[in-house]
Amino acid sequence: MRERKHLEGELAQVRELQRRTDDIAAYFELAREGEEVGPELKREITELRELADKLETEVLLSGQNDALSAILTIHPGAGGTESQDWAEMLLRMYLRWAERQGFEATVNDLQPGEEAGIKSATITINGENAYGLLTSEIGVHRLVRISPFDQAKRRHTSFASVFVSPEIDESIDINIKPEDLRIDTYRSGGRGGQHVNTTDSAVRITHIPTGIVVSCQNERSQHKNRERGMKILRSKLYEHELEKKRAETKKVEDAKLDIDFGSQIRSYVLQPYRMVKDVRTRHEIGDVDRVLDGDINPFIRAYLQMRRNGGSAPISES
Numbered sequence: 605m606r607e608r609k610h611l612e613g614e615l616a617q618v619r620e621l622q623r624r625t626d627d628i629a630a631y632f633e634l635a636r637e638g639e640e641v642g643p644e645l646k647r648e649i650t651e652l653r654e655l656a657d658k659l660e661t662e663v664l665l666s667g668q669n670d671a672l673s674a675i676l677t678i679h680p681g682a683g684g685t686e687s688q689d690w691a692e693m694l695l696r697m698y699l700r701w702a703e704r705q706g707f708e709a710t711v712n713d714l715q716p717g718e719e720a721g722i723k724s725a726t727i728t729i730n731g732e733n734a735y736g737l738l739t740s741e742i743g744v745h746r747l748v749r750i751s752p753f754d755q756a757k758r759r760h761t762s763f764a765s766v767f768v769s770p771e772i773d774e775s776i777d778i779n780i781k782p783e784d785l786r787i788d789t790y791r792s793g794g795r796g797g798q799h800v801n802t803t804d805s806a807v808r809i810t811h812i813p814t815g816i817v818v819s820c821q822n823e824r825s826q827h828k829n830r831e832r833g834m835k836i837l838r839s840k841l842y843e844h845e846l847e848k849k850r851a852e853t854k855k856v857e858d859a860k861l862d863i864d865f866g867s868q869i870r871s872y873v874l875q876p877y878r879m880v881k882d883v884r885t886r887h888e889i890g891d892v893d894r895v896l897d898g899d900i901n902p903f904i905r906a907y908l909q910m911r912r913n914g915g916s917a918p919i920s921e922s
Contacts, residue, residue, distance in 0.1 A: 610671070613732070617655075620655065621652075621655065621656070621659070624648060624651065624655065625652065627648055628645065628648050628649060631644060632645070657901070661737070661901065661908060662733060664908035664909060664912055665733055665737070665908065667736055667739070669735055669770035670733060670735060670739075671732055671735075672736075672771055673728065673730040673734045673770070673771040674734040674737075674738045674768050674771060675726065675727070675729075675769050675770075675836055675840070676698060676726070676727050676728075676738060676741070676766065676767070677724070677725070677766070677767045677768075678691050678695055678698075678722070678764060678765070678766055679691065679723075679724050679764065679765045679767075680717075680721065680723065680724075680762075680763075680764045681744065681762070681763030681765060682763060683760070683761075683762045683763065685717060685718075685719045685721060686751060686753060686762040687721070687763055687764055688717035688719075688720060688721030688723060689717070689762070690721070690745075690762040691721055691722050691724075691764040692717075693747070693896060694745060695714075695722060695725050695727070697895070697897070698727065698738075698741075698898070699727070701898035701899075701900055702731070702734075702898075703898065704898050704899070705731060705734075705737075706731065707734055709727055709728070709730075710727060710728045710730070710822060711726075712726045712727060712728055712819075712820045712821075712822050712832060712836060713725065713818075713819040713820055713821055713822070714726075714821075719753075720753070726818070726819070726820075726836065728771060730771070735769075735770040737904050738768045738904075739907075740903060740904045741766045741768060741900075741904075742767055742768050742869075743766065743868070743869030744764070744765050744868045745763070745764050745868060745869065745872065746763055746868035746870070747764075747871075747874070748760075748871065748872070748873045748874060749762075749875050750875045769840055770842070770843065771835070771839050772835075772838050772839045778838045778842055780811070780834075780837070784811060784813050785809060785811060786809070786810040786812060787807065787808070787809050787810075787830065788809075788810075789804040789805070789826060790804055791804050791805070792806035805821070805825060806820070806821035806829060807819065807820050807826060807830045807833045809830070809833045811837060814841065816837065816844065818836045818837045818840060819833065820833040820836065868883060869883055869884055870882045870883060870903065871883065872895070872896070873892070878890060878891075879892065880892055880895045880903075884910060885903070885907055885910050887903055887906035889902060889903075
């Protein structure tokens, strides 16, 4: 059924491409007859370009798990409140990106910072190709700005790391022994006392052999949080095994770099100029606000093109 749904979606996209190209051809015919169709033609061409870019991106997805949903984790780096605030900005960016894509995003665990921002966050993004698209985001993200927390209004550099793993479904067997787990419960809560439960419904699961820890506090029911936490743990264990197998090729999470200077994959500069630049692909965009509002598809597409080319950056469009 999943394969059928995927194929039906591809057929629908082919039909949409055909419809749009036919519409554009009709507008050109009207223009030759002297009709004023400039604005409509421009709109149709823009929408066709956006659809073609989307389909090109999907064609570039060829990994074993690219079609799966994704589990995305964000951690602030060195810098205290500055980096924690930056981590929260990234969380918003990915939630807005998921909304733009028509994906469903669920915050599984969120640890707020003492003053501002977050200490960590784990979200599940459900949608076809979510994991394949978000592999471009694995690594350290760097922010340069005038600090809103510095009374002297000095420029600060902040770092946060992003890691993504595929959400593994029940068709893939992951053997987890009960004796290898330590399960702790605690009272979930949020900043300012919001969403605080009166029972210990939040769940933290530790896989003792690997040291992998997952937490889930999104649901009010301890049972549902445990069920959700086990699903996240299965995905992380699967990714852990894949990572061990491809360690020598370093295709995913290219070494566990410190969340600090020199290790970033992308820089977001708000001062002294405004620019977002991907270090790997050299793709850059001047509209920082648009990027932080979730429009990261150009960076995703550039990364996937680079991956297809064997690691060399694609030629930038003029």
